[in-house]
Amino acid sequence: MSVVQVRFVQKAIDERFSDVIDLSDKQGLPEAKRREHFLTRGLAALARQIEQPCTNLVAAESVFDGADDKGIDAISVDRTLGTPRIRLYQAKWSDRAKAGFGEAEVHKLIEGLELILDLEFSAFNRRFQRHVPDLDAAFDDPNGTPKITLVLALVRVEALSAGVRSLLEKKIAQFNQVEEMVDYEILDLKDFHRAILGDTAAPKINIPLRLEGFGQEVHPYKALYGTVTVPDIASLYSKYRRGLFARNIRGSLDATDVNVKIRNTLLTEAQHFWYFSNGITMLCQSIKPAGKAVLGGVGDFQLSGVSVVNGAQTVSAIHKAYEADPSAAERGRVLVRLISLEDCPPGFGDKVTTNTNTQNPVEERDFKSLDKAQIFLRDCFATALSLSYVVKRGEPIPDPEHGTSITEVAEALAATHADAVYAATAKRELADIWRDDVYKELFDEEPDVVVVWRKVQLLRAVRSKLAEMREGLVGRAAAMASYGDLLVTHVVYSQLDTDSVGDPDADWSGQTSKVPHIAELSFDWSLYAIDAEYGASSHIIAAVRNSERIQRVVKAAIRGIQSGTKPAKLRTDYRVTGVDDRGGRQVDAVKTLVALNRIPDGTVLEFRPATRAERRDMATWLSEDEKRSTATWSNDARSPLIWHFDGQRYSPSGLVRKMRKLASGKEIAVAGTLHWHIPSEGSLRDLADNARVERGLAVGDED
Structure with a gap:
């Protein structure tokens, strides 16, 4: 059955992204390999659409998989919900639903996260650079430091191994020593299949549920309310996951401030959780007694067509807390409302969903x-x-x-x-x-x-x-x-x-x-x-x-x-302005590279803005013509770069000065060898420094 679902996801990727996924860096590969890269990138784009809905083109442009992706295949930045949220996607495709994700992938993903947190954006490839203005805005957002979610998009049906999960959670914990800033989420084959089908894929969830101290409303529509234990809610999430939230507006937003506080309450004072939580609202197609039910006491009910429409964060947080420390969280209880749609007018369920999710919370x-x-x-x-x-x-x-x-x-x-x-x-x-x-x-x-x-x-x-x-x-x-x-x-x-x-x-x-x-x-x-x-x-x-x-x-x-x-x-x-080819290290770097013939003639280099000012002043100008951000190397110590935009020769810093002038009208002396990169190898400065080390010279020494 899983192979059939894989083909279904593959068909969706073909339909949505066949004309918009960039494979220009894979032109020389055999068709089978190009196809594999396309599906992986398409999967990353599909994951982006699931997490933050957008057009096919926008999703495709979120993908920067390839040389210098630093273990991340795609990115999205969302500043619409208060605290900014950054999602970093790593995708793994498998025709047989057995996509691998091991310790090596964890280390690569964490390396990319660390570079982003340190604002080392120039370490990433040219296609990543279009997202840097959004990242700058997110890190400067007055609502606080962004929450970051690592999204593992995996075409597989089996759970990750305990060892890989443990390593991932250990690495993430290093970023959360002060507060929970980083979280992760796994999208597997079932999630992709369900997301593509949309509402028609919403599972028909039929469950038994026990309410303690339950009460009821009869007019104008039937509803029950009462207390449910944390283990029962955690079990529901474990079994149905996103399927529980089919009608919810926002999903479960794992790394939000509210979610973290919910988890912490359960882990530190579970006995108070009922009093501190706003509870959970579920819509049900029908609610039937399933045994003895005493008003004000315990009642067992059979629910059909269940969907959590308010409290998705609470459900998700309960599951996380219970998974982390069952003995601490199991004493927690939560208020649950069950609204039956059996005798409700058309559209009433949608009104409940909208109204319960749009009330402004009171803050401290x-x-x-x-x-x-x-x-x-x-x-x-x-x-x-x-x-x-x-x-x-x-x-x-x-x-x-x-x-x-x-x-x-x-x-x-x-x-x-x-x-x-x-x-x-x-x-x-x-x-x-x-x-x-x-x-x-x-x-x-x-x-x-x-x-x-x-x-x-x-x-x-x-x-x-x-x-x-x-x-x-x-x-x-x-x-x-x-x-x-x-x-x-x-x-x-x-x-x-x-x-x-x-x-x-x-x-x-x-x-x-x-x-x-x-x-x-x-x-x-x-x-x-x-x-x-x-x-x-x-x-x-x-x-x-x-x-x-x-x-x-x-x-x-x-x-x-x-x-x-x-x-x-x-x-x-740490500083890139105020120096140029006429000063010391920049000239030495080019001389070193040419003298050692470190870079073959004809190698294509990418320009990557190094500072916030360059990103702000040059982003639009660079995006207007790809030739503006590429140059070819020739082993000429004076003017080694042939700019693709005009075919003329320049020194690294001289070309950056000209580009900055054309883009913004500003003429600023810069360290050009920091801006020009060979994908997967580093900047000209990096290459020169490494070459000096290999020759036993101090970094920056004259050759």
Whole structure:
């Protein structure tokens, strides 16, 4: 039977993607091999459509499988549901429904994830680059750091081996030490088959269900409600998985904040779960008694045509928690509503689904907006400063010169608190700021409005400086400029004379004028401290969000600044602007490669933007003509690149300067050898450095 289902999925891939999947990099392969690559890429595109519905063309363009895919076949970025969500897809095709996914694939997938978290986008191939603007926007989103789901799209029917699952979960756990940021999902043959069929594939789920303390509604339509145990709900999910959510609008969204909190509640205080959960709503084609049922007591029922229309996250989280620790979660119970559609008018089930999924949840921040400290601040901003202070969600945020909001103030107070732990808390999960213990630490009952406003202005000044610096930064340094705003602000504030911060008559401008210089020093020393304390391959995002790490980094950075020096060995490849072929290492790299004949004549190279500024200024221009981002190598030490766009010869940096000028009108000196890549081998700089190492020379030495 599985072979028949494979053919069905294959037919769908052919129909949807035969004209839009890019196989230009597989032209020389035998037809059978090209067919295999097409099906794998089509499967990745199909997975993308399942996870985030889109047109066939958009799904196909999500795929970048090939050289320098770093273990990831496709990507999608979703910023429509508050916190951004990034999905990374790895697809495995098998005509016999036995697609393999082993430890090697886990390691490759995690390598790609690490590169994305460190904003090392230039490590990926040319087709990946079209998605970088969306990634930049996701990582800069004011709603917080993106949640990332690893989607394994596998044409197989058997479960992954326990060893592979264990390794995958162990690797993912390294990213979730501070908070659950990364999750994974498996789409197997059954999922693909069901998704292609759509509503007609929704399984007819007929189940027995026991309700404790059950009650009922009779008019105008029949409904039951009562308590169900966590093991019973977990068993349902294990058996039916996505089939339970056939009519649900959003599915189960495994890595959302709500889902994580649900799981944590079950694992830490399962006995309270019934009180903390909103419960689950199920639509049923019919509900029949299946034995004795005592109103207010225990009732056994037989349900037919069951679908969870609200509470999909709750169901999924219950399953995850029960799978992780059955002994802790089994005491949990959850409220369940069963609505029978037997005597309902047409379309009533759809109305239930829509209405139960579109009510705005109340957040902890909403309660804090009623706190007297916030009312006091709002009034003081208006009367003392003639500025607006927005407290409630949904109200328009004023322009920076006209005021601020409760969220920005909370971030500023967290960043400038004497204990860097609060900067980590705000960066880790902004919602945690509104927890009573954190909130009371940040906000006095009658906050000093002058101090608050000046701290907001300080945070803005630091962010402005980091944004300016990020224009010429790559890799870990760019990640630091993106994630490290609260850490750097904390260090900067520690270096200012804050004795008069609350004096409205004091010349505070004398302190703020120092901010750009101190911010740059703080950035350099903080990055140096992270590299020194945790290694140059450690995750920047972990250092700024982990309470213990941020404290160690802050102490080291402050010591460094107070020494009156600059870091001795901050990596030179963190910056790409301000250098070109006329300066040292760039000339050496080309000379080395030509002297060793390291690259054969005729090799095609790809241009990959290295900085955020280049991605912003050049993305559209590059997409207009593929020839703009490719060049051919010739072993000429002066002008080794023949640009496909005009057929002329250039040095690597000279060509990048010209491209930047044509794309944006800006003429900036850059390290061109960092921008030109040979797929699967690395940048010209990487190749030259490796060649020097092989010859026993130090990286960057003259040849």
